[in-house]
Amino acid sequence: MKTTAATLFYGVPSGCSFGSIVALEWLGQPYRLSRIEMPEMVTGDAYRRINPVAETPSLLTDGGQVISESFAILNHIGARDIDKGIGFAQGTAQFDRLNQILGFLNTTFFNAFAPLWHVLEHGSDDNEAAVLREYGRAKVLRAHALLEAMLGDQPWLLGEHKTVADAYFAGIARWTKYHDVIDRRDYPNLQRLYDKLQADPAVVFAHAIEQQQRAVSAGGFLGEIGMEQAMGWLPQAA
Secondary structure (H helix, E strand, O other), X not given: OOOOOEEEEEEEOOOOOHHHXXXXXXXXXXXXXXXXXXXXXXXXXXXXXXXXXXXXXXXXXXOOOEEEOHHHHHHHHHHOOHHHOOOOOOOXXXXXXXXXXXXXXXXXXHHHOHHHHHHHXXXXXXXXXXXXXXXXXXXXXXXHHHHHHHHOOOOEOOEOOXXXXXXXXXXXXXXXXXXXXXXXXHOHHHHHHHHHHHOOHHHHHHHHHHOOOOOOOOXXXXXXXXXXXXXXXXXXXX
């Protein structure tokens, strides 16, 4: 069923779907948001109709199709208007480079935090927690060192212009505040990029949305809707 605008199901608190909100703001086309509380709503039967894996983000396109996984959603957003420069046409060198960076962020950088999240969210005995924290710390240190070298003195992850990769980085990089294992100031290139993103209106907007504060959109935000309303546009509900 065709909808009037895309709807992004974003997870709180501090989900990686933050990057998809930023990317939608940069795109500037009409979209809505639907808030998914984690872990309560995201693991419920209702949300599993949207995403059987029970993870956020998920994107219900204006054509009524559901896309899951940040990697796929960000590429979809970038492809909606190539002239915006936040994504690239498939088959180009820039598209390959973007996928390379997104792949790194989606695997090495994102997954580096997994042991630390396990300790924080599920609890462990003291010995297991200590092992997981040290393992996670080593992974986070390595991921930051590698990305620091990739970025170098470039303004953005892919060079002179911001892309959906920078949006994704903005959502994941903030996770260091939950896990006191590194000081981002030890990675001056990444700290520079992070600070620049924090001042971006789209990032400011995404923070306000998550915190349910007054959010001023510079893009095409049409407002928030409940999950039940959005589900009425799902293909199986047509």
